[in-house]
Amino acid sequence: MRNQNVLLELTELLVLKDYSWAKIAPTEVVNSFSLVSKPNIPHKKEDAETKSTYEYIPLFIATRTGISQIVEKILELHPQAAEAHDIKHGQNILHMAIKYRRLAIFNIVKKSKFITSRLADVIDNDGNTILHHAADMSYYADMSYYSVDAEGTYLPAFQLQEELRWTARVQKIIPLNYAMHRNKKGVTANELFTRQHAKLLESAKVWMKETAQSGSIVAVLVATVAYAAAYTVPGGTNQNGFPNLRHSPFFKAFTISNTVSLIFSLTSLGTFLNVMRSPFSYKNFHHSLPFKLTLGFLLLFCSLLVSMLTFAATIVLLIHHQKIWSISLIYVVVAILPFSMFGLKHNRFYDVFFKGLKYIKKKLRCCKRRYVRIRMQR
Structure with a gap:
């Protein structure tokens, strides 16, 4: 100093x-x-x-x-x-x-x-x-x-x-x-x-298409797993078709996390498809395309993270009656740790996303001021 x-x-x-x-x-x-x-x-x-x-x-x-x-x-x-x-x-x-x-x-x-x-x-x-x-x-x-x-x-x-x-x-x-x-x-x-x-525009077009295509494939896989999990509930069903473990609080956690994972993955898939169908012009690369791609990957990351929570809830749901909490905790940590490390390593990913959020907030403020101005003129 x-x-x-x-x-x-x-x-x-x-x-x-x-x-x-x-x-x-x-x-x-x-x-x-x-x-x-x-x-x-x-x-x-x-x-x-x-x-x-x-x-x-x-x-x-x-x-x-x-x-x-x-x-x-x-x-x-x-x-x-x-x-x-x-x-x-x-x-x-x-x-x-x-x-x-x-x-x-x-x-x-x-x-x-x-x-x-x-x-x-x-x-x-x-x-x-x-x-x-x-x-x-x-x-x-x-x-x-x-x-x-x-x-x-x-x-x-x-x-x-x-x-x-x-x-x-x-x-x-x-x-x-x-x-x-x-x-x-x-x-x-x-x-x-x-x-x-x-040349940079051509490279950006190719990179954007390939990246969005790769993200859409992963999103489809996650959505497929989440959709299948909804019909193969842990613990099975009784003769009336109701889940045997439906009264457990861990079953509610499983249901909610699986539903959220499915929603996030399908939304990210729609975002990636929107990117691939967009016109790749200079104007769109200014705000629209990078933000959509970042948003799609954030939703995909969230869907993967929630799917790991679904897996952890399933494990705990099956063994919680045995009171082996240490083993349950290990399963939860192992399920969440890989994607937590992924998130920590990709700081730029979050920087770009939050810049996009700031841009949306700015646009919303402009729209609000414009609306107030129109109301006052009337």
Whole structure:
């Protein structure tokens, strides 16, 4: 903790004495304060034009590498630094944060609406807006961040979803007329996004279909077992067709858990079939398809877990009269443990699901506000 505090103090001291960004800031910004020092900057404008300032300006290095603490400290001590831009490429820190997918730095810049509006209007030397950089995947080196889970499994559908969310996030701060702006290659941001993400879209389609198909097969198996268990009750039936152990509380647990397992499995099956029948367009990958797939697997996981509870209830129902509670407890633990471990290992699974729930709550709030507004107008 002490070393961390010392490091923060040293960082603040270095940032306070660093004015390297001033050489590439607009003239009116530079004239608004007196420079104490100008370390590590080219003395000639020609040098800055031939050599990218990505390489020696701390503000740009921190932005490119994603060190948000340094960027935040620089903008806190030197707010004028936000106006600095790379002379060779004509890009500011907002361009770089978007290009390299640095969400933390993007949010830091976004805190000041005045700065954001000024930086968002800038078009670089290649005619690209910030929306073009959001659509471009060329500079995003860490592609595995959204495309693999904790076990290294490739998840192209969720990567595409994050790319679409990133573009939508940038689109909120850019002027509306910039959406149709063409760069020097004659390409709009939307056309660039379509070209850059074509392969990812195809991979996401294949992965989504195969995953939904695999989930539907498992859901059918679970539903079949739950359906069969309803007609082969533990303890058998009497001559009137009533279960012999129907008065036991464990029989009620068996009945309820088996019914819930059947409902969950059939619902997950319907969700997977809905995914396979959906159109695989960019718009659907933004919210609909990933959420449906996640919901289907959550329902399937719940059906498997409840089916294990059904198994445990059956075992206890058959041996509870023998008062061997230790053995009953072992059966219950063995039944539940595999799926509990599965749930603990798949943290990303829950993260995606709860993000989907937040999205649904947000939509419900919007619908509620819209309904209240309509009622008030009447």
